[in-house]
Amino acid sequence: MNKVKILNLEIDNLSKVEFLDTLQSGVVFTPNVDHLMKLQKDPEFVQAYSVSNYKVCDSQILLLAARLLGTPIREKISGSDLLPAFYTHHQQNESIKIFLLGAREGVAAQAQQNINLKIGRNIVVGSYSPSFGFENNDLECQQIVEIINNSGATVLVIGVGAPKQEKWICKYKEQLQNIKIFMALGATIDFEAGNMKRAPKWISQIGFEWLFRLLCEPKRLWKRYLIEDIPFLLLILKQKLNLYLTKDYLKKNSKDKRHSWHTAGKY
Template sequence: MDDLFTLMDRSVAAKDQVVIASLNLHGMYKLFKDDVFRSLHEDPKTCVHIDGTPIIWLGKAAGLPLNGRHRTGWIDWFLPLMERAQRSGWRVYYLGGTEEVLTEGLARLRAEYPDLAIDGHNGYFDARPGSAGNAAVVGHINRFEPHILIVGMGMGRQEHWISANRDSLRTNCIGTCGACMEYFAGAVPTAPRWLAPLGLEWLYRLLSDPARFWRRYLVEPWIVAWFLVTGVNRKRRRAAAAAEAERSSS
């Protein structure tokens, strides 16, 4: 979390722009299946942070020195970010959620952080590039001149929107947060925080809304595992072929 705040400090001070993208197991699935999603995460001006304990496990399996402190979930990061923004004078814009959720969430934030400059727009608009609705939202964001733009339009849709509009946005940090405001505003139940280090938040969400999450948690992990295993095998075959070719040439 401290590293992310340092990155934001630098981006605001330099009047630069960085995308801070969240990655969980659902995001791993998107990386394999969605070219736009993958391109945004691979962009040099994108910082990808871990937002799911299974990513820690996969990183360890790949030999990376990861542990629980490397996971920064938006549910845990959201309020510290608001406090930091108020203290630093950062202007914050939230894009996403229904009008009711957004109104409730902004009201709670303004009550808790009275000196925080914050505004927002719901995520239900015509987000197609070139549409009047999209131009109106981009114009509203730019008139507010936020230092921090938080986009919570659901994983996949929010990354596509950022990719299509980032060059037109006058902001320093663009963060992807999924359904963060829904959790904060109380529209969606939040898993007990002790489940996060155990990697069991998914089970709570699945039981809370099986119609919404069954595919994400019961099907997609197996697809990710298949892609990872086949990818490792392809790398091994290429390495073996390269080694054989080198021996033959010598």
């Protein structure tokens, strides 16, 4: 499969149509700039990414970076576009049964209702909105595993923010034996529930979806977009000049790591 290397991550270079036709099983992550920056300093996140079978581009800025590096990516496939495309693609496929895990109380259930009404059948067979900090609670995580296993779902869509969602899949996927497809899709459940507005398409196309989201959720996102993600531009320049060394970043930051993944990320 054609892949594009950006920093320490290889991204699958597929169109959305090709991807939907290809996706029969496996783990799907949707990297963006924030993911790439976390992958520079979090070895556990790197480990979680190692279990993914598909990494599809969820950022117009990554598209521009890939073009600058001389290895263009064919299409942006954001999580918020992927889920509706996926359930529409499988509208008549009775073997596809989706479980939604994420968002605040009642939001996943609303997304389940909205999707099923849109599709005309119960393609979403279950939903669960975990408590804040659920990833620290082994009992709740085991209850979630049991709920998913008892739901009959074959597809898990988890949206609790990165790196929580990717690490949760990495930790519990082997216990979810009926799940064939795992998708970590961030705020997509909120979008499907109508709980959060998406950026207008023209804003997304010019690479300013991050600014739209920042204006919608400044308290939660200001640090990510205005501090943590800014060094991405310098790293891309280093890669362009063949000065970027993955192992140096991971080695340095693994020594400087201050807290575990249980406290990282917020949804």
